Amino acid sequence: MNSMSEPAPTLPYKGKQSQSILHKRPTRLADSTSIASPGSAPGFTNLLCFAHLRWNFVYQRPQHLLSRAAHQCRVWYIEEPVWQDKLALDIRKVSENITVVVPQLPRGIDEPTAIRLQRQLVDQLIDQQTIIDYMTWYYTPMALPFTDHLRPKLVLYDCMDELSAFLGASPQLIEQEQRLLNRADVVFTGGYSLYEAKQKRHLNVHAFPSCIDYDHFSQARKSAGHTGLDDPHDQAAIQGPRIGYSGVIDERLDLELLDNLAKQQSDWQFILLGPIVKIDPATLPKGSNLHFLGMKAYTELPAYFSNWQVAMMPFAINEATRYISPTKTPEYLAAGLPVVSTPIRDVVRTYGGWDRVVIADSVSAFQRGISLALQQPLGNDELALDQFLRKQSWDRTWQHMYRILNEQTAPVTWA
DSSP states (O other), X not given: OOOOOSOOOOSSBOOOOOSOOOSOOOEEOOOGGGSOOTTSOOSOSEEEEEOSSOTTSSOOHHHHHHHHHTTTSEEEEEOOOEEESSOEEEEEEEETTXXXXXXXXXXXXXXXXXXXXXHHHHHHHHHHTTOOSEEEEESOGGGGGGTTTOOOSOEEEEEOSOGGGSTTOOTTHHHHHHHHHHHOSEEEESSHHHHXXXXXXXXXXXXXXXXXXXXXXXXXXXXXXXXXXXXXXXXXXXXXXXXXXXXOBSTTBOHHHXXXXXXXXTTSEEEEESOBOSSOGGGSOOOTTEEEEEOOOGGGHHHHHHTOSEEEEOBOOSGGXXXXXXXXXXXXXXXXXXXXXXXOHHHHHHHTTSTTEEEOOSHHHHHHHHHHHHHOOOOTTHHHHHHHHHHSBHHHHHHHHHHHHHHHTSOEEOO
């Protein structure tokens, strides 16, 4: 393996501004008082988030960031609609300052009616809950048709994935994303590759790649004085070297790679945690050493990681993975696991130089990488890697984001 050279830039990363901007934006008047610290008063007291992911789905970027945002303002997490017999809003608090909102729409309505009714429900929420002085935070551009009438203090697009490349994406997504980019005051991206794609289309783009709750995952580490966490009951009986994956199981995984690995290395046990989404479970590879254990709570993950020998990221190399920045990379590493990954661009860029990370572009390379990791799980750069991981925290990322958002809500003069 190559020794670690120069790591990727620490957050936030903001490169040279693109000149191909399609619209003029206001000039923000900001001074030192407008760059807020996490404890200072925010420029907004409510945050309306429009998301394509359910709050109780896999615990990932939205939950990490908005849980931290809730220390400064009230967060309203508005999910995609569900279809019921009547028009209604399902409103439930999940913590003191976080409320999950699920629009319920009547079955059988057409798309224009669905947009009109969602607009009505959003207005109802704002009116009934007395939501004033708010910003809007978009994870999905598909929410824009029923929210483009709102007049928030700030519009943020947190682009965590290239959704248009995903299986089943709406054909309208690209058009709606351009409308959202035209409207947004600031854009965050979930990785450097996404940043490079979006910075040509907006004046104010910042890269915030996947981060880590270091203390949570470092519980999994084994050391001379710590034997690790107890083995969860559903993998305790699985004997042999364990190679694990945790995350959504969908079209982004290279199932052929996984199938070939399992067949060629029958003595290795492949454990996959996570929900199966958008693909037929019948298409998953089968074998006595393949174990799909389902979705696990975020709190449970360190116990699973603690009892694996190697972590894997067998992603396919295709349009759906071109811009991903997998959260699991730093989580695996914080847990003390060696990592073998296909050459996902942001993984190679940020982690590919560390001794404990192997980049493999074929079945045979994956086999060699896992074999090497089983024999020699640690590298010569463990101290430096540990220091690097500690800096990639969600707390630190939110602090940077928060300062940018408060800067954007400073007084405005129009050029």
